[in-house]
Amino acid sequence: VPVSELTEAAAKAELGPLRQQLTQWGKEYYEQDQPSVEDYVYDRAYQRLVQIENRFPQLVTPDSPTQRVGGQAAGQLAKVNHEIPMLSMGDVFSLEELADFNTRQQASLADHVEYNLELKIDGLSLSLVYENGKLVQGSTRGNGQIGEDVTANVMTIKDIPKQLPEPLSLEFRGECYMPKEAFLALNQQREAEGLPIFANPRNAAAGSLRQLDPKITKQRQLATFMYYVPNFQALGITTQAEALKRMRELGFQVNENSLVAKDESAINDYIAEYTAKRDDLPYGIDGIVEKVNDLATQVELGNTVKVPRWEIAYKFPPEEAATVVREIEWTV
């Protein structure tokens, strides 16, 4: 039934099982690193939840998946409190939706908006904290407020600087991922050893970073792309593009395929370019991220309870074969 035709009673009846299903899929994905469905199946169910809640805002509950980030910090790893919450990201699934999002966003702003476009690396978010230039803590996002302490594990990741060239006391955030080649080799090895294989590079990265034994993480060839400085004021920078440049100078890995776009046609060209190049990259991407480039404007736009209003992900359409084979019916 299209959402526009739902009665409130029918919406209410659908919301319970829909939220339960998404919560279950979320647990499998965020906490167990073992998703049972493809992302687009999850995304489609999530979009329906968003649409129903938009139509019947009185039915929104505080425990709805639309109101919270990720999963619980699980397992025996120590917990870390995120002083600045690690949020989720809104997403759109077509160029039209993206243009609508931009139009609405720009209507609330006085000045012309420039965007920084970045690839959406298919890994998991990572926070790195430095004190006087020394790496002192690594943590996962968890539920956004409380993440998992993976300090011993990040110490084994080769491309993460353990010492910065400047005595900064600052947090940096980015994505931890497993390169495609490392993922294929890992699964081959696991198969040969009779172990269960990982569903995709994202889950392999998450499973490898969230280990109790850093020796296991060390064998897994994890890599990072850093993309965010929560306390950017400390660096005296004013744009996201500068943040990327500074992080690169500090020795972090920063993805080289970002672009400052001034208008819709530049945005659409970028999306077309990476939709075509996606399979040739040595790491997985599941979309592109568009960020308001001016950092003061980001602060002005702020966040919802779950996502920043200054960034949005455009997600690539699922591969056609997968769509046909995996039609999953989750509605009641």
Ligand code: NMN
């Ligand atoms: O956790 P955030 O930052 O909101 O990211 C959501 C992403 O995680 C989306 O790309 C979504 O497709 C994916 N996801 C997938 C599953 C699944 O079961 N395949 C579950 C939860 C999230």
